[in-house]
Amino acid sequence: MTLHGIEVREKALALLRGGMRNAEVARRLNIPEGTVGYWLHRERARQGTLPGRPEHPCPRCDGRELDEAAYAYLLGLYLGDGHIVQYSGHRVPNLMITCSEDWPGLIDACEAAMRAVFPENSVCRVRKTGCRNVKVYSLHLECLFPQHGPGKKHNRRIALTPWQQRIVDRYPWELIRGLVHSDGCRITNWTVRVVGGRRKRYEYPRYLFANKSQDILRLYTEALDKAGVEWKMACRPTGVHDVSVARRASVALMDAHIGPKH
Structure with missing residues (x-):
């Protein structure tokens, strides 16, 4: 398993913050795309900005039509x-x-x-x-x-x-x-x-x-x-x-x- 230093991780996160996609960051820095995704997930978890899975509307709470x-x-x-x-x-x-x-x-x-x-x-x-x-x-x-x-x-x-x-x-x-x-x-x-x-x-x-x-x-x-x-x-x-x-x-x-x- 190849270990990547803090400097590479910070560079990857900076590129991601700039709007670059995971795959492009992986190609530019010659690292696996899965590693980039993992770093992004850890960063969002640390900041409390992980995207949630919104609950779907309820017929009783939100008035959604019910069959x-x-x-x-x-x-x-x-x-x-x-x-x-x-x-x-x-x-x-x-x-x-x-x-x-x-x-x-x-x-x-x-x-x-x-x-x-x-x-x-x-x-x-x-x-x-x-x-x-x-x-x-x-x-x-x-x-x-x-x-x-x-x-x-x-x-x-x-x-x-x-x-x-x-x-x-x-x-x-x-x-x-x-x-x-x-x-x-x-x-x-x-x-x-x-x-x-x-x-x-x-x-x-x-x-x-x-x-x-x-x-x-x-x-x-x-x-x-x-x-x-x-x-x-x-x-x-x-x-x-x-x-x-x-x-x-x-x-x-x-x-x-x-x-x-x-």
Whole structure:
């Protein structure tokens, strides 16, 4: 490794202050361009003039336009399989939605919603065993997801703010879709009946949504009511509640707006 003296470094910095580009300074002084860039970075850090990465405008703080349909869907995913994390040493928190590898279409839909809600932020997928974590980093995550807090969601109160409620009222199907894609499914039940002395198998589809949080269950069933969907609820011994949609007309409505995961 070639060491360059203080005199060469000061000459390089003087040329940079005069407006010369890194590459030209490197050629003139016959030193690597990376060294010039490193010296410039150290000088700016010493002076406190390092260029920052400005945070993108927020719909709540700055009045940026929000894709409300995409937001309602992403809110449903967040309430089911999402959480906000800020790792030690990281300046910016991230919203992470965990999606099963069994449903690649769901992963695509999640990423598309994140990009629509955060159009200027980077969205990425992180591979984990059997799943993908779809992530976006922003300083304004808690502005858009004020339900964030310590502990599990079913152990704390989950309530929509008035501005969130207005969006959900306009886009109930998008919230329902996000909740079903996270903690719900479309299944086919079957039963056997004796008709004319012969056993006959009947199959019928239904939608199930399972959750422990009474607040999230209420948000889901209220959205179903707004959408005109009939439902029934049952409680397991574990405390998990199942919301079932089995009436033919209601299943047809769900199929038209949601359909099975893919």
